[in-house]
Amino acid sequence: MHFALLGNNRIEAQPKLNGLCSCCSKPVIAKCGTRKIWHWAHKSKTDCDNWWEPETEWHRTWKNNYSADWQEISLLNKRTGEKHIADVRTVHNLVIEFQHSHINPQERTSREQFYKNMVWVVDGTRLKRDYPRFLKEWKSDGISEVHQTDKSGIFKVWFPEFCFPEHWLKSSVPVIFDFRGDGSMDDSEGLRNTLYCLFPQFGRHARVAKISRKAFIKATTNGEWTLRVLDFINEFRIQDEIELRKQQQTMPHSSNKIIYTWRGIPLIGGYKKNRKRL
Template sequence: MLTANIDGNRSRPLPGAIGTCPFCHSEMIPRCGEVRVHHWAHKSIANCDPWREPETDWHREWKNEFPLRWQEKILNDKKTGERHIADVHTLSGLTVEVQHSRLDPKERRARESFYQDMIWIVDASRLAGNRKKILNWRQFMARIIQGRTKTNLYLSKEAQNIFPDDWLSSPVPVCFDYMGPKSDPALDGLPLFLLYPGSIGDKRLVEPLPRDGLLRSILSEQVSMNSVRDIMHNVSRLRIR
C-alpha cells in the first residue's frame, strides 16, 4: 500500500516509521529502498481486505498519478456491511481499479458489482501474446468518420483478436496499457486502448488514448458510467462511414 496511518493521519512511507493499516489496523513497515516505488508492507495481512493483492511498481505508479486523497479509499456498502479498499476513488464517485495479475472472473464480477461506477486499468503487457496481437490493431478497427470529420473512436468486429479474452465481457470500461512493466521496444508510442462495455450492433467501441489524455479525463471527473452510456448512445445514432 502507498499510505498508512501514523498518529491518526494518512502518511506516505517514512524511513524508520511504524504505521497502521487504515483497513485492518495491523502494523505496517515502510519500504523505502532505491529501486522500487516506496510503499508500506503489512506485517500480517490475515485480516485485511480479501481483494488485496501484491502490488507491482506499475500498479503503484498508476495510483500515484492521482491525488493522495483519492488513493486507497475504503468504501462501505451500508446495506450489507461489506467493505473494500478501492485503488482510486474520485470525488464524483468513480472508482479506478488497477490490475496487473490475472483476475478470477468471479472476483472481477464481484468487484464490478460492488463498485458499479468504475473503470479498469489493465496491464495488457503481462503476456507476450497480448503484445503481439495489438501491434496490428489498425487492421481490426475502423475509424468512425462523421461527415468529413475524423473522430478518435473506432469500431471493431474482431475485438477478440486484439484484446485479452477474459476482459471482453466486463460491463464497465476497460483501459488496456501495453506499455507496462513488460513493455517491448516495438511498442514504443503505443496508446492506451479504452474498450467500451457492451456492443453497438455486432461491433465493439474502442478509443485509443494517450496516457495523459486518460488522466485528464479522470482528473477533471469527466468519466462515469453515465458519460460512457451517453457516448455509446450517440455513436449508435450516427450516420457514419
C-alpha cells in the first residue's frame, strides 16, 4: 500500500518507519528496497482486505494522477460490516479500481456490487497476446466487426470476445483498457496511448469508446464521468430497441434460410458459422 497512518497523518513509506493500516488498524512496516516500489506491508499475515493486490509501477503511476487525499480510501458497508480499500475514490463518490493481476468473475462482481458507482482501469499488457489480438480485430483484420457509429469515437463491436479478455465482458460497469503499460513498448501508430472503454453490454453488440488519458482523468476528476456514462447507456438502450423493432418488422415470419446464432446473435445463412475463435 502507498499510505499508512502515523499519528493522525497519512504518509508514504520511508525507511525504518512503522505505521498503522488505514483499513484494519494493524501495524505495518515500510518496505524501501531497490527491487520494488517503496510501500507499506503488514508485519504479519492478517485478515485485512482480501481484494488488495501488490502494487506495480503501473498502479502507482495511475493513482498519482489523482489527489493523495483520494487514494486508498477505506469504505465500510454499515449493514454488513464489510470493509475494503478503494484505489481511488473521488469527492464525487466515484471509485476507480486499477487492476493488473487476473481477477475471477465472482470477485469482479462482488467489487462492483460493493462500490456501485465505479469504473475499472485494466492493464492490457499483463498477457503478451492481449494487445496483438486486440490490434488485429480493431484494425478490421479480424472477425469482430468493429464499426464506427454516428457518434464520434464510439464503435459497435459484434464479437467483443475476440477483442478483449472474456472475463471482463459481463462487467456491470465501464472497463477501461490501457495497452500502454510502462510506455516502453513499441507503438509506431500511437494506438497504445489511447484508452478503450468497454461499456456494459445490454443489446446485440458491445459499444467501445476511444478516449484520451487526459479526457478520462479530467472527467473522473470533475464529476462528469458518471453522468456521461449514464447518458451513453440510456442512448444505447434506445438504439437497441429501435434496431430490434426494425428487425422484427423486416424479417419474414417464415423463411427457408437457416438461422444460426453466436452467443444469442442471429447469423443469417450461417455467416461466420465456421470461423474459429483465435
